[in-house]
Amino acid sequence: xxxxxxxxxxxxxxxxxxxxxxxxxxxxxxxxxxxxxxxxxxxxxxxxxxxxxxxxxxxxxxxxxxxxxxxxxxxxxxxxxxxxxxxxxxxxxxxxxxxxxxxxxxxxxxxxxxxxxxxxxxxxxxxxxxxxxxxxxxxxxxxxxxxxxxxxxxxxxxxxxxxxxxxxxxxxxxxxxxxxxxxxxxxxxxxxxxxxxxxxxxxxxxxx
Amino acid sequence: xxxxxxxxxxxxxxxxxxxxxxxxxxxxxxxxxxxxxxxxxxxxxxxxxxxxxxxxxxxxxxxxxxxxxxxxxxxxxxxxxxxxxxxxxxxxxxxxxxxxxxxxxxxxxxxxxxxxxxxxxxxxxxxxxxxxxxxxxxxxxxxxxxxxxxxxxxxxxxxxxxxxxxxxxxxxxxxxxxxxxxxxxxxxxxxxxxxxxxxxxxxxxxxx
Amino acid sequence: xxxxxxxxxxxxxxxxxxxxxxxxxxxxxxxxxxxxxxxxxxxxxxxxxxxxxxxxxxxxxxxxxxxxxxxxxxxxxxxxxxxxxxxxxxxxxxxxxxxxxxxxxxxxxxxxxxxxxxxxxxxxxxxxxxxxxxxxxxxxxxxxxxxxxxxxxxxxxxxxxxxxxxxxxxxxxxxxxxxxxxxxxxxxxxxxxxxxxxxxxxxxxxxx
Amino acid sequence: xxxxxxxxxxxxxxxxxxxxxxxxxxxxxxxxxxxxxxxxxxxxxxxxxxxxxxxxxxxxxxxxxxxxxxxxxxxxxxxxxxxxxxxxxxxxxxxxxxxxxxxxxxxxxxxxxxxxxxxxxxxxxxxxxxxxxxxxxxxxxxxxxxxxxxxxxxxxxxxxxxxxxxxxxxxxxxxxxxxxxxxxxxxxxxxxxxxxxxxxxxxxxxxx
DNA sequence: CATGAATGAGCATTCATTCAT
DNA sequence: AATGAATGAATGCTCATTCAT
Numbered sequence: 001x002x003x004x005x006x007x008x009x010x011x012x013x014x015x016x017x018x019x020x021x022x023x024x025x026x027x028x029x030x031x032x033x034x035x036x037x038x039x040x041x042x043x044x045x046x047x048x049x050x051x052x053x054x055x056x057x058x059x060x061x062x063x064x065x066x067x068x069x070x071x072x073x074x075x076x077x078x079x080x081x082x083x084x085x086x087x088x089x090x091x092x093x094x095x096x097x098x099x100x101x102x103x104x105x106x107x108x109x110x111x112x113x114x115x116x117x118x119x120x121x122x123x124x125x126x127x128x129x130x131x132x133x134x135x136x137x138x139x140x141x142x143x144x145x146x147x148x149x150x151x152x153x154x155x156x157x158x159x160x161x162x163x164x165x166x167x168x169x170x171x172x173x174x175x176x177x178x179x180x181x182x183x184x185x186x187x188x189x190x191x192x193x194x195x196x197x198x199x200x201x202x203x204x205x206x207x208x
Numbered sequence: 209x210x211x212x213x214x215x216x217x218x219x220x221x222x223x224x225x226x227x228x229x230x231x232x233x234x235x236x237x238x239x240x241x242x243x244x245x246x247x248x249x250x251x252x253x254x255x256x257x258x259x260x261x262x263x264x265x266x267x268x269x270x271x272x273x274x275x276x277x278x279x280x281x282x283x284x285x286x287x288x289x290x291x292x293x294x295x296x297x298x299x300x301x302x303x304x305x306x307x308x309x310x311x312x313x314x315x316x317x318x319x320x321x322x323x324x325x326x327x328x329x330x331x332x333x334x335x336x337x338x339x340x341x342x343x344x345x346x347x348x349x350x351x352x353x354x355x356x357x358x359x360x361x362x363x364x365x366x367x368x369x370x371x372x373x374x375x376x377x378x379x380x381x382x383x384x385x386x387x388x389x390x391x392x393x394x395x396x397x398x399x400x401x402x403x404x405x406x407x408x409x410x411x412x413x414x415x416x
Numbered sequence: 417x418x419x420x421x422x423x424x425x426x427x428x429x430x431x432x433x434x435x436x437x438x439x440x441x442x443x444x445x446x447x448x449x450x451x452x453x454x455x456x457x458x459x460x461x462x463x464x465x466x467x468x469x470x471x472x473x474x475x476x477x478x479x480x481x482x483x484x485x486x487x488x489x490x491x492x493x494x495x496x497x498x499x500x501x502x503x504x505x506x507x508x509x510x511x512x513x514x515x516x517x518x519x520x521x522x523x524x525x526x527x528x529x530x531x532x533x534x535x536x537x538x539x540x541x542x543x544x545x546x547x548x549x550x551x552x553x554x555x556x557x558x559x560x561x562x563x564x565x566x567x568x569x570x571x572x573x574x575x576x577x578x579x580x581x582x583x584x585x586x587x588x589x590x591x592x593x594x595x596x597x598x599x600x601x602x603x604x605x606x607x608x609x610x611x612x613x614x615x616x617x618x619x620x621x622x623x624x
Numbered sequence: 625x626x627x628x629x630x631x632x633x634x635x636x637x638x639x640x641x642x643x644x645x646x647x648x649x650x651x652x653x654x655x656x657x658x659x660x661x662x663x664x665x666x667x668x669x670x671x672x673x674x675x676x677x678x679x680x681x682x683x684x685x686x687x688x689x690x691x692x693x694x695x696x697x698x699x700x701x702x703x704x705x706x707x708x709x710x711x712x713x714x715x716x717x718x719x720x721x722x723x724x725x726x727x728x729x730x731x732x733x734x735x736x737x738x739x740x741x742x743x744x745x746x747x748x749x750x751x752x753x754x755x756x757x758x759x760x761x762x763x764x765x766x767x768x769x770x771x772x773x774x775x776x777x778x779x780x781x782x783x784x785x786x787x788x789x790x791x792x793x794x795x796x797x798x799x800x801x802x803x804x805x806x807x808x809x810x811x812x813x814x815x816x817x818x819x820x821x822x823x824x825x826x827x828x829x830x831x832x
Numbered sequence: 833c834a835t836g837a838a839t840g841a842g843c844a845t846t847c848a849t850t851c852a853t
Numbered sequence: 854a855a856t857g858a859a860t861g862a863a864t865g866c867t868c869a870t871t872c873a874t
């Protein structure tokens with residue numbers, strides 16, 4: 001008689017999880033549209049069509065919401081990129097796919113990207129350190145870590161020439177990041193595919 | 209007795225100008241220390257040791273203050289870089305100096321740099337467009353313009369090989385920008401001089 | 417199989433009663449620890465390890481809970497005191513035991529005492545009258561009533577001299593109350609036993 | 625031409641002082657009428673006919689307001705009592721006037737009294753200690769201190785017999801306090817004058 | 833009987849701005 | 854030129870309460 005009903009617990013946490021997802025989605029939209037500075041819990045609530053208090057019910061804090069959102073966004077992009085990279089075998093191929101998929105992710109989820117930027121450049125840890133200054137020190141930037149791994153492997157195997165891995169990695173990431181900052185809407189002079197191909201060419205020469 | 213005094217008007221606007229400078233200086237310090245989000249007019253006023261109302265008197269708006277500050281900061285950094293670049297003759301040399309001085313500026317005026325970042329990534333135009341998305345469309349990013357000019361000239365003169373100028377410029381700027389974001393304090397793995405030299409080497413090969 | 421189970425109704429109300437007790441106990445602890453102002457239903461619920469809604473289920477109102485709690489606390493202390501008083505025969509003995517046991521109760525159930533104070537001084541009736549202003553008008557302050565009875569009986573029997581019963585009763589209660597307010601922790605200059613003995617001596621002379 | 629104008633500074637701080645007085649007066653009224661628990665800054669502001677933000681402008685904090693208010697109230701009542709006490713010469717007379725004026729103050733400023741009670745019994749220090757538990761430990765309860773002084777002097781001079789000063793002082797204060805709690809409105813069974821006289825008589829006998 | 837989900841009302845506080853002086 | 858005084862709007866957050874399950 002009850003066999004199709006999921007157990008109460010599961011059901012409840014399912015609802016809560018769905019709500020959390022909904023709130024996070026609304027937060028992404030809001031951040032994309034009006035930016036971090038103007039994004040408030042009540043604006044997010046309005047976007048989600050719920051009461052402000054409900055956000056406080058599901059997240060202990062505003063910073064808790066932002067942290068969870070940040071983690072989701074980072075996980076989403078790194079999963080996208082790393083799964084594609086890991087399908088390649090040689091460092092050179094991996095590097096190309098890394099660039100390609102990093103840029104492709106931006107084209108595919110532009111609002112995720114915008115939200116990610118807004119948080120990273122604006123939010124600060126409780127110790128008042130901007131997230132963008134944390135990038136390197138902590139080893140939780142898996143993307144940067146992977147990029148350096150690729151470069152290191154390429155040098156070991158003799159595929160790449162001699163260069164400072166640290167600087168090269170920064171340069172590649174910088175080139176990718178510049179694109180996502182400068183070309184949010186599709187009015188860019190250089191379309192994503194061209195940009196991707198040209199960047200690969202340049203990097204190929206630089207790493208040769 | 210009065211003969212050395214400038215006429216009243218001039219005097220007044222001189223005082224006003226000094227006040228504006230003082231406020232802007234306080235704003236830079238505040239932005240550097242607590243970030244854009246927490247920076248309020250009253251915090252700036254407290255830093256400057258004046259009343260909040262006086263800021264409103266000298267600047268029509270909070271965004272007016274931020275705009276004027278942004279212009280000052282951009283002008284300061286571009287003057288620093290461009291004067292040095294213009295002393296060189298060949299595109300190659302110019303490019304090296306461009307990279308060198310761009311990075312050197314960060315080491316010399318770290319708080320200017322931090323403030324610049326805070327505004328660019330947080331403030332928005334009245335039309336709600338983040339400043340960082342404006343970079344390209346407007347032609348008022350003189351630094352990026354100069355960089356492209358150098359690259360173009362280098363290709364024309366045969367000093368540089370074939371590459372997409374747009375992408376190459378982004379990459380160089382990205383590499384510079386990454387440094388300033390990741391290494392705000394002096395705990396960096398790679399010191400500024402090494403970074404500068406290595407970046408020049410890589411770019412040399414890439415543009416070769 | 418069911419024969420040992422009490423009828424459903426009884427069982428339910430038994431459970432309900434136990435729940436109510438549990439909630440009241442948690443309320444006492446919370447009031448003692450953080451005070452009336454900071455005590456909220458959710459704090460009480462957390463202390464009890466139940467959901468907030470369950471409190472609303474068992475008590476119609478926050479003020480309902482506080483009222484029932486207040487009654488419990490008054491009943492508890494008056495039972496403690498009155499049973500001891502009633503074992504004595506002469507007014508003088510009764511008066512001594514009254515003082516002794518009033519003070520002893522505070523030492524025995526300090527958290528009850530603290531909670532009682534917190535409610536009396538903070539909660540208000542629906543008509544917005546503080547409980548501490550109700551003491552006298554209503555005849556439900558059985559302790560004060562008993563104290564006056566003792567004094568009256570003592571005067572009738574010639575054991576006590578002439579004095580205004582009302583004022584004397586207030587004074588004795590005041591002396592007792594001051595102790596419980598001023599010496600909550602055991603860092604008091606005067607320990608409870610000394611205080612009790614000295615107070616009895618003074619009252620003896622005053623009533624003589 | 626300007627000679628009648630007070631200097632700007634003085635004038636400004638005079639306005640501020642007046643505003644602060646007004647706010648404190650409104651706070652007293654509000655505390656008296658609706659009690660500490662329901663008293664909020666916006667209720668006080670409404671009572672004063674000003675905006676909530678103006679309170680925040682003149683007081684750094686809600687607790688700042690409450691602290692200043694508490695100090696005012698304590699100062700007001702202790703000045704009232706102590707000036708009268710100091711006009712007497714013998715400990716016995718001083719004691720009588722102490723009791724008399726303590727009770728008279730309550731009749732003269734009933735709302736001050738109510739507000740004082742509400743704060744003392746409800747507000748807590750940042751360390752979460754209720755004010756009523758602070759009474760003794762700190763030596764800033766000048767009234768209690770004076771009472772003990774009187775008793776001590778009386779014993780020294782042989783006017784009073786032997787008793788524990790600490791306990792006696794508590795008893796007298798308790799008797800006074802009970803009156804102010806139990807008889808806020810004028811529906812009391814025992815009027816203030818009778819209460820005062822009877823209390824003096826009893827204390828006379830107790831201290832004899 | 834018990835809970836999680838949800839809300840509207842209220843809280844203290846900060847903000848950018850205006851205005852009289 | 855400069856300030857203190859003042860405000861309305863908005864912020865993040867907690868609360869007591871309701872309701873479907």
